[in-house]
Amino acid sequence: MNLELLESFGQNFPEEFDGALDCISLAVTCAFNKRGTLLAVGCNDGRVVIWDFLTRGIAKIVSAHVHPVCSLSWNRSGHKLLSASTDNTVCIWDIMTGESEYRYRFPSPILKVQFNPRSENMFLVCPMKHAAVLVSVEGSHSVVPLDDESDVNIVAAFDRRGKYVYTGNAKGKILVLSVDNLELAASFRVTTGTSNTTAIKSIEFARRGDCFLVNTADRVIRVYESGEVLACGRDGEPEPIQRLQDLVNKTMWKKCCFSGDGEFICAGSARQHALYIWEKSVGNLVKILHGTKGELLLDVVWHPVRPIIASISSGVVSIWAQPQVENWSAFAPDFKELDENVEYEERESEFDQEDEDRSPQLHPETQEDDEEVDVVTVEPIAAFCSSDEDQADDEEALMYLPISPEIDEPEEGWGPLHDQPLEESNLKRPPSSTDHHSTKKKKLKTVEIELQDAPKDECHPLLNPRSKEKPQQPKKTGRQKTHKSGAGSEGKLHHRSKHRGEKMREKYHEIL
Numbered sequence: 001m002n003l004e005l006l007e008s009f010g011q012n013f014p015e016e017f018d019g020a021l022d023c024i025s026l027a028v029t030c031a032f033n034k035r036g037t038l039l040a041v042g043c044n045d046g047r048v049v050i051w052d053f054l055t056r057g058i059a060k061i062v063s064a065h066v067h068p069v070c071s072l073s074w075n076r077s078g079h080k081l082l083s084a085s086t087d088n089t090v091c092i093w094d095i096m097t098g099e100s101e102y103r104y105r106f107p108s109p110i111l112k113v114q115f116n117p118r119s120e121n122m123f124l125v126c127p128m129k130h131a132a133v134l135v136s137v138e139g140s141h142s143v144v145p146l147d148d149e150s151d152v153n154i155v156a157a158f159d160r161r162g163k164y165v166y167t168g169n170a171k172g173k174i175l176v177l178s179v180d181n182l183e184l185a186a187s188f189r190v191t192t193g194t195s196n197t198t199a200i201k202s203i204e205f206a207r208r209g210d211c212f213l214v215n216t217a218d219r220v221i222r223v224y225e226s227g228e229v230l231a232c233g234r235d236g237e238p239e240p241i242q243r244l245q246d247l248v249n250k251t252m253w254k255k256c257c258f259s260g261d262g263e264f265i266c267a268g269s270a271r272q273h274a275l276y277i278w279e280k281s282v283g284n285l286v287k288i289l290h291g292t293k294g295e296l297l298l299d300v301v302w303h304p305v306r307p308i309i310a311s312i313s314s315g316v317v318s319i320w321a322q323p324q325v326e327n328w329s330a331f332a333p334d335f336k337e338l339d340e341n342v343e344y345e346e347r348e349s350e351f352d353q354e355d356e357d358r359s360p361q362l363h364p365e366t367q368e369d370d371e372e373v374d375v376v377t378v379e380p381i382a383a384f385c386s387s388d389e390d391q392a393d394d395e396e397a398l399m400y401l402p403i404s405p406e407i408d409e410p411e412e413g414w415g416p417l418h419d420q421p422l423e424e425s426n427l428k429r430p431p432s433s434t435d436h437h438s439t440k441k442k443k444l445k446t447v448e449i450e451l452q453d454a455p456k457d458e459c460h461p462l463l464n465p466r467s468k469e470k471p472q473q474p475k476k477t478g479r480q481k482t483h484k485s486g487a488g489s490e491g492k493l494h495h496r497s498k499h500r501g502e503k504m505r506e507k508y509h510e511i512l
Contacts, residue, residue, distance in 0.1 A: 124156055
């Protein structure tokens with residue numbers, strides 16, 4: 001993929017609807033891998049659908065959980081996927097095999113999971129009404145310290161390089177903690193114009209640059225620079241470089257994200273399917289993308305490389321991209337596009353081998369020899385490289401998934417031959433080793449993560465809290481009562497009709 005050809009010279013943000021991805025079941029959340037070639041979509045039936053984003057086709061379906069998938073995160077190489085479900089379980093999946101490598105169970109619902117951007121052996125978990133938890137793959141965990149023990153509504157995120165964890169609480173306090181020893185490196189409080197605090201709803205980092213945004217309950221998106229925040233230290237007062245909001249409708253934001261190059265910010269409305277796009281450097285609103293009316297937005301992600309946005313509403317993934325306009329003048333500078341046919345007038349010396357009428361050249365240009373183009377050397381793409389990463393990580397990255405055909409009715413000659421005895425066919429593949437290996441995969445050990453003072457009776461926000469109240473309502477007994485009363489009334493009617501029939505017969509006999 002030649003990234004230089006993909007970069008447009010005009011606007012680097014999507015402008016129109018470009019189709020939808022139907023996952024058969026209802027989509028809840030989605031996440032791009034590092035290159036943007038694969039899109040993982042978590043569904044309400046517990047499945048994770050891996051889309052090949054270049055061909056817009058399903059590459060793999062992983063039966064991940066039983067309950068809805070609420071959060072997804074890719075590791076840096078793209079070989080593993082971290083998923084969280086509403087049944088308080090977190091799993092790590094091998095994308096190539098589709099098998100679960102690790103499973104963890106938490107006592108309270110999980111709101112968000114995130115792989116460490118530079119380490120696949122550590123991930124961050126944000127339980128509901130509890131402090132954030134750093135979990136290692138082996139199962140050991142450490143609780144991220146709180147600023148106020150009474151305020152447990154915590155949102156957290158890794159920074160771009162995975163060195164710090166940024167946490168925010170309901171009182172507007174943001175802590176910057178080192179991942180190695182969980183020591184406080186910096187802290188500040190997000191305040192409104194009247195020095196009142198506001199709750200932190202989410203923290204998102206850009207893929208390039210040192211900027212991050214803070215989505216707060218006062219419906220304002222603030223953009224900060226991480227370098228300035230660290231320089232201010234503890235109880236600092238860093239000024240946001242931008243304040244973004246909808247001044248007309250005072251929209252509450254459901255999900256915010258940066259563009260791949262970090263130059264644009266996209267925010268999804270919590271009231272309707274509408275996406276607002278701002279330019280980070282200027283702070284002006286450049287585009288509003290409107291979806292179907294009446295739909296509520298669930299998730300928004302921006303493609304890591306291209307100006308493409310994927311949004312989820314009503315269980316369908318909508319794709320927003322730039323309009324593809326044919327520009328034939330790119331092939332020939334003197335090419336003219338005509339609205340209708342025009343009779344062409346041929347010049348006198350147009351098809352002559354040598355133009356006799358041309359003016360003599362004063363300084364004849366020497367023709368340079370054709371340079372040899374190197375098509376063997378692979379140079380790293382600047383958009384995917386950082387100053388502190390090795391090129392070996394790029395070579396081991398998983399970009400595409402091989403698709404194997406599903407054979408419903410195999411043709412003749414598929415598998416072992418009929419004339420060949422079963423003993424010889426079994427010798428090629430020993431069944432004992434494979435069966436033993438498959439039983440090992442099936443018996444996956446679940447690591448129980450014990451958290452002190454974690455709420456155990458909380459319901460996940462994705463689930464309907466009324467579902468718990470349904471068994472308490474005596475609906476079945478009520479139906480049985482109506483059914484019984486209906487049967488009694490039918491018996492009474494039958495008895496009355498029988499009694500009237502006997503009276504009519506007596507009157508008939510008296511008349512005779």
